[in-house]
Amino acid sequence: xxxxxxxxxxxxxxxxxxxxxxxxxxxxxxGIGTVIxxxxxxxxxxxxxxxxxxxxxxxxxxxxxGSQKAFGAAGGAGSRFSLTWADEAALENGxxxxxxxxxxxxxxxxxxxxxxxxxxxxxxxYFQIKSWEAKEGALFDEEAATxxxxxxxxxGQTVATQLYASSSPIGQIIKINSQPYxxxxxxxxxxxxGMGQDQDDTVIIPMKxxxxxxxxxQGKYIPRGQIYVSVATETDITNAETxxxxxxxxxxNLGAADDDDFQIRNLAEFALSQQKSxxxxxxxxxxxxxxxxxxxxxxVMNIMLVSVxxxxxxIGIRMAVGAKPLDVMTQFLVESLVLAAVGGVIGLxxxxxxxxxxxxxxxxKLFFPATxxxxxxxxxxxxxxxxxxxxxxxxxxxDPITALRYET
Amino acid sequence: MSDAGKPSPDRxxxxxxxxxxxxxxxxxxxxxxxxxxxxxxxxxxxxxIMGQSGSGKSTMMNLMGCLDQPTRGTYKLNGxxxxxxxxxxLADVRGQMIGFVFQSFNLLSRTSALENVEMPxxxxxxxxxxxxxxxxxxxxxxxxxxxxxxxxxxxxxxxQQRVAIARALVGEAPIIMADEPTGNLxxxxxxxxxxxxxxxxxxxxxxxxxxxxxxxxxxxRRVITLRxxxxxxDKLQEPLRAAS
Numbered sequence: 001x002x003x004x005x006x007x008x009x010x011x012x013x014x015x016x017x018x019x020x021x022x023x024x025x026x027x028x029x030x031g032i033g034t035v036i037x038x039x040x041x042x043x044x045x046x047x048x049x050x051x052x053x054x055x056x057x058x059x060x061x062x063x064x065x066g067s068q069k070a071f072g073a074a075g076g077a078g079s080r081f082s083l084t085w086a087d088e089a090a091l092e093n094g095x096x097x098x099x100x101x102x103x104x105x106x107x108x109x110x111x112x113x114x115x116x117x118x119x120x121x122x123x124x125x126y127f128q129i130k131s132w133e134a135k136e137g138a139l140f141d142e143e144a145a146t147x148x149x150x151x152x153x154x155x156g157q158t159v160a161t162q163l164y165a166s167s168s169p170i171g172q173i174i175k176i177n178s179q180p181y182x183x184x185x186x187x188x189x190x191x192x193x194g195m196g197q198d199q200d201d202t203v204i205i206p207m208k209x210x211x212x213x214x215x216x217x218q219g220k221y222i223p224r225g226q227i228y229v230s231v232a233t234e235t236d237i238t239n240a241e242t243x244x245x246x247x248x249x250x251x252x253n254l255g256a257a258d259d260d261d262f263q264i265r266n267l268a269e270f271a272l273s274q275q276k277s278x279x280x281x282x283x284x285x286x287x288x289x290x291x292x293x294x295x296x297x298x299x300v301m302n303i304m305l306v307s308v309x310x311x312x313x314x315i316g317i318r319m320a321v322g323a324k325p326l327d328v329m330t331q332f333l334v335e336s337l338v339l340a341a342v343g344g345v346i347g348l349x350x351x352x353x354x355x356x357x358x359x360x361x362x363x364x365k366l367f368f369p370a371t372x373x374x375x376x377x378x379x380x381x382x383x384x385x386x387x388x389x390x391x392x393x394x395x396x397x398x399d400p401i402t403a404l405r406y407e408t
Numbered sequence: 409m410s411d412a413g414k415p416s417p418d419r420x421x422x423x424x425x426x427x428x429x430x431x432x433x434x435x436x437x438x439x440x441x442x443x444x445x446x447x448x449x450x451x452x453x454x455x456x457i458m459g460q461s462g463s464g465k466s467t468m469m470n471l472m473g474c475l476d477q478p479t480r481g482t483y484k485l486n487g488x489x490x491x492x493x494x495x496x497x498l499a500d501v502r503g504q505m506i507g508f509v510f511q512s513f514n515l516l517s518r519t520s521a522l523e524n525v526e527m528p529x530x531x532x533x534x535x536x537x538x539x540x541x542x543x544x545x546x547x548x549x550x551x552x553x554x555x556x557x558x559x560x561x562x563x564x565x566x567x568q569q570r571v572a573i574a575r576a577l578v579g580e581a582p583i584i585m586a587d588e589p590t591g592n593l594x595x596x597x598x599x600x601x602x603x604x605x606x607x608x609x610x611x612x613x614x615x616x617x618x619x620x621x622x623x624x625x626x627x628x629r630r631v632i633t634l635r636x637x638x639x640x641x642d643k644l645q646e647p648l649r650a651a652s
Contacts, residue, residue, distance in 0.1 A: 001530050002533070002535070016518060314516055317514050317516065317527075319475075320508050320514075321502070321503065321508070321575065321579075322503020322504070322528055324495070325499070327499075327531055400475050401470050401475050404475075404510070404514065
């Protein structure tokens with residue numbers, strides 16, 4: 001029999017029992033639908049987490065002062081000054097070649113007009129690391145940050161909204177610690193950081209200005225601050241961390257037995273562990289969804305078995321007029337395949353809708369790769385074949401004489 | 409009448425059975441349905457197989473129709489030994505050599521007459537257009553043109569049996585095995601069906617009638633009687649003519 005004839009026969013047989021076919025398909029529809037939705041939203045959630053960490057800085061390592069040990073008890077990070085301007089200069093000069101961007105970051109809480117926010121003093125590299133651009137006005141340059149020290153500020157969207165509502169803040173003067181600063185730029189909206197802070201609630205001023213007006217510093221030591229380091233490529237992060245550690249240990253003249261007098265936080269690592277836990281949950285959900293697909297498959301098998309028994313006489317007639325066992329097997333196998341495949345296609349649509357709804361509900365990007373769709377379709381077909389095989393084999397093994405005499 | 413029925417030296421007989429035995433295991437018992445049957449049927453024969461229930465005539469028909477295989481003995485169909493074939497090969501032989509007509513019609517329900525008749529051709533891989541053409545021709549031979557789109561439930565018993573005959577004819581098989589073809593029909597319709605079967609004999613087709621009714625067997629040229637798994641009578645007769 002030709003493929004077309006076989007398919008036509010299968011569709012007709014299924015059409016004859018519309019309600020039954022639909023109900024059987026429901027199992028596959030829900031199975032495939034949930035698998036698709038789970039895979040898609042798992043991807044979406046993973047991407048969302050990755051996005052959050054990307055917004056905090058690309059391939060970011062944060063170097064801070066170490067903790068002070070006094071009488072055996074360790075103080076908090078940054079309680080001891082150990083990072084020096086020389087360390088920072090060494091990094092700027094490319095002594096760790098995998099590092100692309102370096103900038104000290106100082107930060108403190110301040111009150112601006114009637115709004116409590118934080119002010120950050122840094123170099124333009126900071127904007128590079130965070131891939132942050134001005135949506136209005138401009139950013140300050142390297143010269144301003146290192147030698148000039150003009151009293152200018154770039155503000156985040158939250159601050160802009162709080163202080164100026166909808167009017168433009170550019171050119172306005174804000175007072176920080178009773179010093180006037182001119183607002184020269186407003187930053188793009190970034191949203192929450194991976195730790196849940198509002199990244200847009202910030203005022204950024206040139207480093208030089210910060211050191212003159214906010215924190216006089218500690219001579220050769222970098223005061224209560226951090227050095228942000230951005231590694232050129234993601235794969236080099238661990239390498240860079242090791243190289244950075246050994247460079248700083250050498251600069252600080254630490255012996256082999258000494259503890260590090262600085263700390264390096266690896267945000268990528270944190271992001272990765274977050275992603276891993278998201279992935280774990282997504283996998284778990286996909287497994288549960290796959291279980292429902294198996295249940296759907298069992299439904300197909302069940303109905304095909306009933307169908308074989310109901311149509312015993314038909315099988316006998318077909319065999320009498322020349323259908324080979326293989327023909328009979330193919331007929332039933334194609335029926336269950338069609339049942340599962342049609343269910344799979346509908347399930348695909350259902351899953352896509354579900355994924356879309358979940359994505360908009362949780363604010364994820366909709367992730368619906370073609371490979372997932374193809375895979376789901378293949379899985380549906382596979383379910384049809386696997387669960388249709390046993391009933392089909394039973395049908396093909398019927399003895400034509402007994403089948404012809406079978407009374408329904 | 410054609411001369412297809414005459415034996416010729418270069419043409420083997422259509423059916424040649426030698427020492428056919430068929431035993432079944434039923435529980436602990438061995439049932440001997442056929443105990444050594446020899447039978448030769450020439451091309452174009454009109455033959456009735458008679459016998460009470462339990463005589464072995466159903467087993468005989470199943471074996472002849474290649475639905476079953478003998479326990480012992482050889483069966484040559486058109487010169488080819490078909491007594492030791494696989495199920496798949498047997499299906500092929502059935503498709504090419506034998507058309508079945510059953511007592512209970514055995515049409516596919518909720519399927520049109522045309523599709524019922526086309527069905528055997530699907531298994532011979534004949535394309536749709538050709539299937540349609542041949543099925544229409546077969547329906548014409550049983551005077552059912554105009555009813556090809558009726559479902560079996562919309563046809564009378566006689567019409568259903570004629571669809572079944574068309575289905576048996578469509579593959580151009582040389583043998584038609586009719587198992588109590590009039591068993592479910594009233595006298596008038598039975599007569600109608602017998603008329604068609606006799607016409608097929610006239611056209612050179614071998615018709616094997618399996619029946620327990622002497623009235624029906626009277627329309628055949630040769631009557632074989634089975635009892636307890638053996639042929640007890642084999643006679644030639646001048647058949648009754650059903651045609652008006």
